[in-house]
Amino acid sequence: MRRRAAALAVPFSAVLLAVSSCGSIPEDWRTPAFLQSDEEELDERLPTVTGEVGEEPKVDFPNIKPPEEQISGVVKKGDGEGELVRSDDMLLANIVDYQWTAKGEYEKTQSTYDSGAPVILELEQMGEELTGDLVDQPVGSRVEFIFPPQDPQEAAAMGQPEPEPGSSVSIVDVEGRFGKGDTVEGEQTTDGGDGMPTAADAGADEPEIEIPDSDPPEDLESVNLIEGEGPEVEAEQQVVVQYTGVQWEDSEQYDSGQVFDSTWSRGGAPATFAIGAGQVIEGWDKGLVGQKVGSRVMLAVPGEMAYDGEEAQQGGQEPPQGPLVFVVDVLGAVDVTPPEEAAAQGDDEESGGEGEEDGEGEDG
Known part of the structure; x- marks a missing residue:
């Protein structure tokens, strides 16, 4: 079916982009301090995320230095009964990314809500460090990640651009899933024929x-x-x-x-x-x-x-x-945003500071 290899949609955050292109998470992100948590026991260092899944979240950062460990947690469980995410699913997701550079200093770098173009995540191409809080969650869930700074030399060795200072924060909203064996519903009204197979x-x-x-x-x-x-x-x-x-x-x-x-x-x-x-x-x-x-x-x-x-x-x-x-x-x-366009959008975002988003403390 394919004429040539197609570049599939990838998440905007640097860590997910790295995994999509290289197939493994950078070694300095495989930290022994990696923590997972659920919505009842969120690590207090995670920014507070509020709002409904399907709308860009409101994010409030704690007045601390960015953590240097990978931390993740389920902010909100969806109510997609019977639609639990499986480890070999493709997910339709909206993602919002921030760069947390210092105490009280951060900026929004990417948002699929801004572009109106979600992403498709192929979970089998991602490591457990990224999928652990996604698998077995219902559709409609929201998961938050903090990724520590990447070593510049390791980034160069992986063919990635020089990393930004500070930790990155990604909020992933699971909007839908496509699983192995999925087919369309509905009654087949014809088998073809009349000169067709x-x-x-x-x-x-x-x-x-x-x-x-x-x-x-x-x-x-x-x-x-x-x-x-x-x-x-x-x-x-x-x-x-x-x-x-x-x-x-x-x-x-x-x-x-x-x-x-x-x-x-x-x-x-x-x-x-x-x-x-x-x-x-x-x-x-x-x-x-x-x-x-x-x-x-x-x-x-x-x-x-x-x-x-x-x-x-x-x-x-x-x-x-x-x-x-x-x-x-x-x-x-x-609709999807190609990675190169997403990167260009991120260059246009403005910095926030002292607990304010884009200097105003407003949603999105």
């Missing part, structure tokens, strides 16, 4: 795509097997999907109807990527934009909108050639 409703199992005894369409074709009731997917949004793809005609690599790629075959972990931005094949960019979240969509993709061409090479492996067929469950679609 068919895919009978298999429930939560992988759909089996049957190729008809006819020529593939010359143009991109789509059929909504399940009509979703969510918002329409927009170009440059981050989508979360389950999908399976088969070859329409016999090729050197695959027989007609043979599966060449499927999230179901990889344990049912959803995939996430930017749509309508040239990060996936043209058939996906044009075929999924405008579809409603919650839909199951069959796409018949002509060869010129699939993997034909030298640019289709992926990791040295020859991709499928010619016309293809996909069945795609559109689980979610969100």
Whole structure:
């Protein structure tokens, strides 16, 4: 499905960005003084966070020097009954970051509430130091983190920019989750056909795509097997999907109807990527934009909108050639802020001080 590797959305705080890009937490953040706590026993050094999840929190900093240990705690438990976060989930989250430089001195550096663009966190790519307070919490929970200063030499060795002085504070609001095996809900109203392949409703199992005894369409074709009731997917949004793809005609690599790629075959972990931005094949960019979240969509993709061409090479492996067929469950679609834009936003934030946020002590 992918034409080239896509840069997935990453959290704004430096520690989460480092983990996303390097796969491990810096050694000086693995402190023996690492503390976890729940909403009933929060460490008194954590800033006080108030307000409703879904709105930018109000943050009051204690009149102390920034702690030099990693500390985290559940500020508020959500009421998402039956929606507990699992260690292999993707989370939809809003994140607000502060840099706490000295006693009474701090500044807000990033906020997805300001940008209107949440992030998608892939928990399996993050260490227990980051996920410990997120896993087993209900959707709608709010978790706070303090990360100690990073050693400049270690930052340089990891390819990270020179760290800012002081400790960083991140407030993470869990707005939703996407888990292994998730599929769209709703009744399948058609299996396809009429010149298109068919895919009978298999429930939560992988759909089996049957190729008809006819020529593939010359143009991109789509059929909504399940009509979703969510918002329409927009170009440059981050989508979360389950999908399976088969070859329409016999090729050197695959027989007609043979599966060449499927999230179901990889344990049912959803995939996430930017749509309508040239990060996936043209058939996906044009075929999924405008579809409603919650839909199951069959796409018949002509060869010129699939993997034909030298640019289709992926990791040295020859991709499928010619016309293809996909069945795609559109689980979610969100606006996101690319990391480079988020960093630029942070440069524009103003400092607060003496217990005041941006010098005014107001929300956001």
